[in-house]
Amino acid sequence: MTRDSGQNRSIWMNVAVPEQSPLTKDASANVCIVGAGIAGMSTAYMLAREGRSVIVLDDGQIGGGMTERTTAHLASALDDRFYNLEDLHGPEGSRIAAESHSAAIDQIEQIIAKENIDCDFERLNGYLFVPPGESTEILNREFEAATRAGVPVEIVDRAPIDSFDTGPCLRFANQAQFHPLKYLNGLADAIARNGGLIYTGTHVETVQSGTASHVKTRDKLTVMAKNIVIATNTPVNDLVAIHTKQAPYMTYVIAAPVEKGTITRALFWDTLDPYHYVRLQSEKAESDTDLLIVGGEDHKTGQEHDADDRYRRLETWMRERFPAVGTVEFQWSGQVMEPVDGLAFIGRNPMDTENIFVATGDSGQGMTHGTIAGMLITDLIEGRGNRWAALYDPSRKTLSAGLDFAKENLNVAAQYADWVTGGDVNSVEDLAPGQGAVIRSGMTKIAAYRDDHNVLHERSATCTHLGCVVAWNSDEKTWDCPCHGSRFDALGHVISGPAVSDLKEVKKAHASD
Numbered sequence: 001m002t003r004d005s006g007q008n009r010s011i012w013m014n015v016a017v018p019e020q021s022p023l024t025k026d027a028s029a030n031v032c033i034v035g036a037g038i039a040g041m042s043t044a045y046m047l048a049r050e051g052r053s054v055i056v057l058d059d060g061q062i063g064g065g066m067t068e069r070t071t072a073h074l075a076s077a078l079d080d081r082f083y084n085l086e087d088l089h090g091p092e093g094s095r096i097a098a099e100s101h102s103a104a105i106d107q108i109e110q111i112i113a114k115e116n117i118d119c120d121f122e123r124l125n126g127y128l129f130v131p132p133g134e135s136t137e138i139l140n141r142e143f144e145a146a147t148r149a150g151v152p153v154e155i156v157d158r159a160p161i162d163s164f165d166t167g168p169c170l171r172f173a174n175q176a177q178f179h180p181l182k183y184l185n186g187l188a189d190a191i192a193r194n195g196g197l198i199y200t201g202t203h204v205e206t207v208q209s210g211t212a213s214h215v216k217t218r219d220k221l222t223v224m225a226k227n228i229v230i231a232t233n234t235p236v237n238d239l240v241a242i243h244t245k246q247a248p249y250m251t252y253v254i255a256a257p258v259e260k261g262t263i264t265r266a267l268f269w270d271t272l273d274p275y276h277y278v279r280l281q282s283e284k285a286e287s288d289t290d291l292l293i294v295g296g297e298d299h300k301t302g303q304e305h306d307a308d309d310r311y312r313r314l315e316t317w318m319r320e321r322f323p324a325v326g327t328v329e330f331q332w333s334g335q336v337m338e339p340v341d342g343l344a345f346i347g348r349n350p351m352d353t354e355n356i357f358v359a360t361g362d363s364g365q366g367m368t369h370g371t372i373a374g375m376l377i378t379d380l381i382e383g384r385g386n387r388w389a390a391l392y393d394p395s396r397k398t399l400s401a402g403l404d405f406a407k408e409n410l411n412v413a414a415q416y417a418d419w420v421t422g423g424d425v426n427s428v429e430d431l432a433p434g435q436g437a438v439i440r441s442g443m444t445k446i447a448a449y450r451d452d453h454n455v456l457h458e459r460s461a462t463c464t465h466l467g468c469v470v471a472w473n474s475d476e477k478t479w480d481c482p483c484h485g486s487r488f489d490a491l492g493h494v495i496s497g498p499a500v501s502d503l504k505e506v507k508k509a510h511a512s513d
Helices: 039-048 082-115 137-148 180-193 309-319 367-382 399-420
Strands: 027-034 054-057 122-129 154-155 169-177 197-200 204-208 214-217 222-230 247-257 267-270 277-282 289-300 329-339 343-350 356-360 435-441 442-448 456-460 472-473 478-480 487-489 495-496
Touching: 027 039, 027 204, 027 214, 039 054, 039 180, 039 356, 054 222, 082 169, 082 180, 082 289, 082 367, 122 137, 137 154, 137 169, 137 309, 247 309, 289 309, 343 367, 356 367, 435 472
Parallel strands: 027 054, 027 222, 054 197, 122 267, 222 356
Antiparallel strands: 122 169, 154 169, 204 214, 214 222, 247 289, 247 329, 267 277, 277 289, 343 356, 435 442, 442 456, 472 478, 478 487, 487 495
């Protein structure tokens, strides 16, 4: 449920998405889906193909949230590592995780063929390698666990990077990549052909479960639906049920041109924590260059304020391994929801009636997790059994993840200490045009932003989800909540959940007095 996920533009945003109208009157459908990213659109497509009447609502445009900020790796080589998944979910859980992500890639490929979607899809290998000088024991452990999970993997002498010797690495066959917005454009056309309706610019404020289940928009319009699917990156219909089991992280991406043929077309990952992830994207068929996309440098949302340094570190890492690249042309960030046990939460919403479904916890595998959501939720609504259901059940309790659960929630609790600290700056007079900062004004904290016309905008700095103090993100010019990942634009309008309402207006704080 996003209007504008930040000021930076990803390489995918050069593709226009089809304009849709906002909802203008009450409506009804068998299924109402909130969120028009990869999870919501995949679910809408599959349910519409089943003959269900479907309405999709989104605050922004199609793909306008985290889907347009992905790097669009389609991988069954999971970044949470199969040896970890075995510990958390057992050997059978690890096998199902591998099976479901592989099936998601196959499903995307089949949809592309069936609907004739031109979205730069291609199959390729993926390579996992360790940093220079580090032990390869992690590769041996992952090779054995991935093999037990049924993943096509082998140990090779080095990754196919001529300019940098990775040493021994793992090669995962049958991975893939695509252009996410071109793919969603194709899904949108197919949804419409199958009778589905998509309304953008429509902000959902409340979700009501039960026998008269419905959603209500900011404009007081109602969509009645027998089933409701919340596919908003992180659920906007819960206060705590899911949010205590996953944590928001910001991840950073750069892209630079490189002559075609210089770098092998493949997916690349290293084993650092946070790890780096790499792929190529062709700009235009007639162009003699590709774009090399490199991501990494993750941190907890709202808890670090050094984006420029992170972009510089990404560029240094890139040039050490791929020295032929040109000047960085794109840089952007995105938010990843990390579940405590490594896998998405897909299915019936905890502590809710059985007709309310959620899809969240992408864990860096958003494109495949989103497609799994479409497949699994469609089966649940259609009353079909699905062997993946228990593994992705949002109500699951993974006992072996208890330490991570406690650690993440202690981190959240610690953020409330921001209420007793000072402000980022002493006075609004310290703010230059284009800058924002949290400023203390008596017993309250103010989110103050001075726009490029030197006009000061002040809102409460209290996140409207559970009351944490937001932090200024100077890179994307957003206010980010360090507790559960709600984000607001520079003027305080909510752009992503779990918050559903804007930062509250305040009387002029006169924080400069």
